Amino acid sequence: MKKYLLIIKLALIGIFTNKVRAFLTMLGIIIGVSSVIAIISIGEGAQSLITGSIKSFGTDTLTVLPGASDESGPPASAFGIVITTLTNDDAKEIEKLPHVLTVTSYISGNGEIVYGSRSVLGNFTGVTADYETTENHDVIEGRFFTKQEERAANRVAVLGSEMKEELFPLTNPLGQKVRINDQTFTVIGVLESKGSQLARNFDNQVIVPLSAAQKILLGFQHVSLIRIKVDTEESVEVTKKRIEDLLIYRHEIKDRDDKDFSVRAVSQALDTFNSITLALSFFLAAIAAISLIVGGIGITNIMLMVVKERTREIGLRKALGAKPFHIKNQFLLEALVLTVIGGILGILAGVGLSVIAYFVINYMGYDWEFVVPLYSIVVSIGISGAIGIIFGTYPANKAAELNPIVAIRYE
Amino acid sequence: MALIELKNVCKSYYSGSLETKAxxxxxxxxxxxxxxxxxxxxxxxxxxLMNIMGFLDVPTRGRYYFENKKVTSFDEDSLAEIRNKKVGFVFQFFYLLPRMTALDNVKIPMIYADVKDKEQDKRARKALKQVGLGHRMKNRPNELSGGEQQRVAIARALTNNPKIIFADEPTGNLDSVSAKEIMKIFEKLNKEGKTIILVTHDSKTASYAKRKIRLKDGLIQ
Known part of the structure; x- marks a missing residue:
């Protein structure tokens, strides 16, 4: 054991006397390992962020979108197609289906929202009264509007938390009048902050009754989204099928392929995102692997140089009684010290990258979690060690095979 | 009983088809x-000839008996072991490892003999004192004079208590005063019972030996 410590000590002295060379040699390993650490850290962070926000959408919910679209592709509206066949009457019929707990219809638009001298260009969303239950999104001040208010298209508004801050930074908004595209609404509640989720953010919205949005603000009858909450996750699939049947009947569609709507479950979105993350991880892992291989070749190269430089030392050690395996172990250990130090520096760099990612992503307003799983560190050390052994073996064998008298006379 | 016996030993080097008999x-x-x-x-x-007797080289022909054992059939590991335990080498250019202290240099042969740490330290210190370097143990080679470096090399050759010490031009790189000191050490070691085989072209150095073997063109005269 002690003799290995001595070899490690000498290897370290060698590394420190040749700092720049050693650093350049280790660079490939450092880059490779730091990417491994960063990939795993950022990957896990993204995974939990995306899964979290998809789950906050509710795994027990279904979404009906206007227009036919590929199950996991973008909705038809993304292509600028406006389909007006989906209405709140569809929602009311869906509500009658078994397993369905609540149904909420949505329509949104944008415009100028004004309170006193303050004005914001923002979004308003018209929803039906079950919104709080369907979205698990509660009012923290005041109240939400009732079914009666919604049916009567009352001019009442509930503010998202950010919108409240923009318009009423100091004053109590309850009972105040705001103007949305020159129509007056009375603020009756403020919603809790929920953060942005995927493509939506209700915090910077004004929520008004669906009928008010349709009749007063937009002037049309269709809805842009229906969200359905079912009793359990297990009934998602069967309910999806029933909604499709219902809407095909109601919209008088003859061929299922000519649907003018699509029904999506959150689990599909989860699958899609998981496969995207996986593909991305493989791509990044491939880059890391290439960097590690290049780093390994660098190790072979430098170790061949080291063996050449120290030919006389090898000859002397052999003359003094070192067996080939002693010499081989010595140079393998030196390669190992080099790669493991590279690995440790790589881990530090990788953690650094992850910390930077953490701050940048949080600054961008996402609720990003900083994770560097222990296994990624163990794996990195393992990979560095393996590279040291794999790419150090050839030079170490070269050293072990040297003829003592030829080596000792080497100039 | 002879310690070393060479029978009809030849060593040839080939470059292409050209044979050179060393x-x-x-x-x-x-x-x-x-x-x-x-x-x-x-x-x-x-x-x-010294390299063959010192197990650093193998003859192309002939037989080499060491302590009545036929060395010519040994494999590389056994040769390493016999170099480690039975012989010590002293070279013209000292061949100390520059990054190690005198003490650590002296310990190298014991590392390969699996000697315990404490024992290594004890023996290395003793050997350095034996060659008069008790006060320079922690110095690195570049802090030592040529004569001192050669004494470290002798101490290194002694630590596994070998039967024979091979010295290849040990004074070839030293001034006459240091050379004399080194030869006195060999003389003393010989008196203590060590077999010493000295390779030199210098008759002054050779004068310390009790028997001289002259070589010319690969032939013992």
Whole structure:
């Protein structure tokens, strides 16, 4: 054991006397390992962020979108197609289906929202009264509007938390009048902050009754989204099928392929995102692997140089009684010290990258979690060690095979 | 009983089909406790002969018996072991490892003999004191004079308590005062019972030996 410590000590002295060379040699390993650490850290962070926000959408919910679209592709509206066949009457019929707990219809638009001298260009969303239950999104001040208010298209508004801050930074908004595209609404509640989720953010919205949005603000009858909450996750699939049947009947569609709507479950979105993350991880892992291989070749190269430089030392050690395996172990250990130090520096760099990612992503307003799983560190050390052994073996064998008298006379 | 016996030993080097005989038909018997100088001009094959006797090189022909065992059939690991335990080498250019202290340099042969740490330390210190370097143990080679470096090398050769010490031009790189000191050490070691085989072309150095073997063109004269 002690003799290995001595070899490690000498290897370290060698590394420190040749700092720049050693650093350049280790660079490939450092880059490779730091990417491994960063990939795993950022990957896990993204995974939990995306899964979290998809789950906050509710795994027990279904979404009906206007227009036919590929199950996991973008909705038809993304292509600028406006389909007006989906209405709140569809929602009311869906509500009658078994397993369905609540149904909420949505329509949104944008415009100028004004309170006193303050004005914001923002979004308003018209929803039906079950919104709080369907979205698990509660009012923290005041109240939400009732079914009666919604049916009567009352001019009442509930503010998202950010919108409240923009318009009423100091004053109590309850009972105040705001103007949305020159129509007056009375603020009756403020919603809790929920953060942005995927493509939506209700915090910077004004929520008004669906009928008010349709009749007063937009002037049309269709809805842009229906969200359905079912009793359990297990009934998602069967309910999806029933909604499709219902809407095909109601919209008088003859061929299922000519649907003018699509029904999506959150689990599909989860699958899609998981496969995207996986593909991305493989791509990044491939880059890391290439960097590690290049780093390994660098190790072979430098170790061949080291063996050449120290030919006389090898000859002397052999003359003094070192067996080939002693010499081989010595140079393998030196390669190992080099790669493991590279690995440790790589881990530090990788953690650094992850910390930077953490701050940048949080600054961008996402609720990003900083994770560097222990296994990624163990794996990195393992990979560095393996590279040291794999790419150090050839030079170490070269050293072990040297003829003592030829080596000792080497100039 | 002879410690070393060479029977008709030859060593040839080939470059292409051209054969160069470095040593030819060497017959030699060396008894335990002898002090021998192998002499001859450069290129006479004296170093080759020493390398063969010191297990650093293998003869192309002939047989080599060490303590009545036929060495010519040994594999590389056994040769390493026998170099480690039975012989010590002292070279013209000292060959100390520059990054290690004198003490650590002296310990190298014991590392390969699996000697315990404490024992390594004890023996290395003793050997350095034996060559008069008790006060320079923690110095690195570049902090030592040529004579001192050669004494470290001798201490290194002694630590595994070898039967024979091979010295290849040990004074070739030293001034006359240091050379004399080094030769006194060999003389003392010989008195203590070590067999010493000295390779030199210098008759002054050779004068310390009790028996001289002269080589010319690979042949023992």
């Amino acid at each position: 040593v030819c038909s060497a017959n030699l018997k060396i008894k335990s406790g002898e002090f021998i100088a192998i002499m001859g001009p450069s290129g006479s094959g004296k170093s080759t």
